[in-house]
Amino acid sequence: MSRTSITAALKQGKTLVSDGAWGTFLQKKGLKPGECPEEWNLTHPNEVLDIAKGYIAAGADMVETNSFGGTRFKLEHYGLADKTAEINEAAARLSRQAAGEDKWVIASMGPTGKMLMMGDVSEQELYDGFKEQAVALERGGADAACIETMSDLDEATIAIKAAKENTRLEIIATFTFNQTGQGEFRTMMGVSPTDAAQAAIAAGADIIGANCGNGLERMIEIVKELRAAAPSTPILIHANAGLPQNVNGVDVFPETPEQMSSLVKDVVNAGANIIGGCCGTTPEHIKAMKAMV
Numbered sequence: 001m002s003r004t005s006i007t008a009a010l011k012q013g014k015t016l017v018s019d020g021a022w023g024t025f026l027q028k029k030g031l032k033p034g035e036c037p038e039e040w041n042l043t044h045p046n047e048v049l050d051i052a053k054g055y056i057a058a059g060a061d062m063v064e065t066n067s068f069g070g071t072r073f074k075l076e077h078y079g080l081a082d083k084t085a086e087i088n089e090a091a092a093r094l095s096r097q098a099a100g101e102d103k104w105v106i107a108s109m110g111p112t113g114k115m116l117m118m119g120d121v122s123e124q125e126l127y128d129g130f131k132e133q134a135v136a137l138e139r140g141g142a143d144a145a146c147i148e149t150m151s152d153l154d155e156a157t158i159a160i161k162a163a164k165e166n167t168r169l170e171i172i173a174t175f176t177f178n179q180t181g182q183g184e185f186r187t188m189m190g191v192s193p194t195d196a197a198q199a200a201i202a203a204g205a206d207i208i209g210a211n212c213g214n215g216l217e218r219m220i221e222i223v224k225e226l227r228a229a230a231p232s233t234p235i236l237i238h239a240n241a242g243l244p245q246n247v248n249g250v251d252v253f254p255e256t257p258e259q260m261s262s263l264v265k266d267v268v269n270a271g272a273n274i275i276g277g278c279c280g281t282t283p284e285h286i287k288a289m290k291a292m293v
């Protein structure tokens with residue numbers, strides 16, 4: 001294998017660039033509302049491959065996988081729970097095909113939609129579900145598990161442990177924070193960046209961070225808080241293209257590649273080590289950010 005681990009590359013002082021949005025990109029390629037995005041790994045592999053290739057061509061050092069909703073808890077809504085392993089393995093294989101041997105594949109693992117505190121699911125069931133997904137993603141060729149858009153600390157730490165204890169994947173854990181009326185940042189479940197960082201690292205995360213919810217400008221404050229809580233852990237940021245504006249009932253993300261890339265320096269100076277995009281970002285945004293890095 002010609003690549004080191006992501007954390008080893010970061011130790012040499014590099015700033016790395018990740019990829020951009022997947023969901024909005026799939027819609028552009030024809031994914032219909034109500035369709036299962038992850039099923040496209042089996043039914044539309046060329047379209048999925050094309051998205052990954054687009055980000056690699058834009059200069060990304062790592063690319064995600066089309067597996068955000070790939071736990072059996074999400075797939076069962078589409079009657080696809082028995083294809084969980086197959087769908088996730090295909091997701092990783094497609095991104096690996098685009099990444100080649102030189103770039104990293106960071107495999108997306110999103111929330112299950114099940115609430116532990118409401119008794120929807122037991123901790124063991126949640127652990128087994130994340131384990132099943134992580135093992136299949138590794139089998140398909142992933143380098144890392146990117147556990148993302150997390151809000152509940154218990155779900156996040158169970159996902160981290162399930163991936164860490166059952167695979168050799170590097171573990172990235174990112175949370176989605178929103179700004180409160182008091183100007184502080186909290187997840188939907190009320191978790192602060194400080195608490196998220198400490199719990200994720202204690203559970204075994206190699207890289208921590210934030211994704212979605214904010215444009216790069218607000219990510220600067222979040223990175224500062226994460227960095228203060230975790231002085232020596234690499235930080236990854238996947239920011240939206242600005243804050244969404246509702247135009248005729250549709251969320252529009254307003255920031256251009258130029259606007260977004262102009263903030264890269266501040267985010268890196270605040271302590272971020274890997275920078276990429278979330279909702280509303282395109283290969284053009286990634287290309288501009290790469291040039292700035």
Ligand SMILES: [Zn+2]
Pocket residue numbers: 211212213240278279
């Ligand atoms: Zn997003």
